[in-house]
Amino acid sequence: MLTRLRSDERGVPVMGISRQSEAAYVAKRYLIDRKSKVEIAKEIRSSRFRVARLIDEAYNGGCVRISVDLPIGVDFEISTQLRERFGLQHAAVVHSGTRDAGEVRQALAPVAASFLTEVIREGDVLGITPGRTLRQLDKYVTELPYCDVVQLTGVANPNIESGMGVVARLAAVSRGRAHFLYSPLTVSEASVAEGIRRQPAIRRTLSRIDDLDVAFVTIGSWDPPQSQLFDNMVDEDFRTRLLGEGIHGEVGATLIHEDGRLSEQLAPVAIAVTAAQLAQARNVIAVAGGTGKTTAIRAALLSGMVNTLITDAFTAQELLV
Missing domain, CATH: 1.10.10 (Arc Repressor Mutant, subunit A)
Structure with missing residues (x-):
């Protein structure tokens, strides 16, 4: 019964x-x-x-309770809102507890490393932009499938060697080849840039970027200035003119207007991955946050250049307003 x-x-x-x-x-x-x-x-x-x-x-009856906790301080709810708002493949919002740019970079690095180990596949070509945020990435990566690692841009910082360490160390972990760009990110004249691109080692690296599968990039802000490219541009008059035209940020050397429109005005004088090359990649993961970056990050998301964002909770809340 x-x-x-x-x-x-x-x-x-x-x-x-x-x-x-x-x-x-x-x-x-x-x-x-x-x-x-x-x-x-x-x-x-x-x-x-x-x-x-x-x-x-x-x-x-309350005998079973389900709790879903994400690691390393990732906020699942805000991450989901951000992904849905901007149509991203993935988003990870990290509670950094601060807006200080240096501390935010430290908080984002282990999460970015976790994403890297998840998305990379055997035989992939992994691209890295040598910005300040991603220089800490390799500290948290101890194992990767076999893959080649490619430097996606020349170095904006006057110390060219400073941006290459992460490429070398990730290649060592993956047992793949490291492909470097021994070059500044931008130079004063197009003829100088063309001469650099013709150098055999540079030419081989730029050619390898055509095979890009996964890219980890940073986003620079121009207004307010939070960008090594902005800080180290040789032609200050050109920089001032670009600001006057409404440039708010950059990915690599591709400039971005506030509404997401792209500008390739730096292409003739830049040694860097292009927007078209990034568009061929399976994953383009932007790691960016901290004070003053919100407008540039929003512009990059609107542009469609990136399909995954790793950022801090303060920046995410501003993006969702």
Whole structure:
């Protein structure tokens, strides 16, 4: 004979202690011990249909509570909102506890490293822009599938060697080849840039970028200035003119207007990945945050150049306004 359970005002069955104990036991065997409903039915000498009812009662009666926690301080709710707002493949919002640019970079690095180990595949070509944010990436990467690692831009910082360490170390971890761009990011004249591109080592690296599968990039802000490219441009008059035209940020050497429109005005004097090359990659993951970056990040998201964003919670909240 079937026993009809009393229900509360919401229609949820009210279970006695005996029924609660049985439902909790069945739920444990099913959810934690990974037993099938058929196995549990044999164990308690009942039917799998009754086992299914007991599991439902365990959920509805409060015996089972589900909690989903993301690692390293990632906020799942805000990450989901950001992904849906901008149509991204993935988003990870990190609670850094600060807006200081240096501390935000430190907080984002382990999350970016986790993404890297998840998205890279055997035989991929991995591209890295040698910005300040990504120089800390390799500290948290201890294992990668075999892949070549390509430097995506020349170095904006006057110390060219400073941007190459992460490329070399990630290539060592992956047992692949490192492809460097021994060059500044921008030069004063197009003829100088063309001469650099003709150098055999530079030409080989630029050619390898054509095979890009996964790119990790940073986003520079021009208004307010939070960009090594902006700070180290040789032609200050040209920089002033670009600001006057409404440039708000950059990815690589591709400039971005506030509404997401792209500008390749730096292309003739730049040694860098192009927007067209990034568009061929399977994943373009931007790692950016901290004070003053919100407008540039929004512009980059609107441009469609990136499909994944790793940022801090303060910046994410501003992006969602």
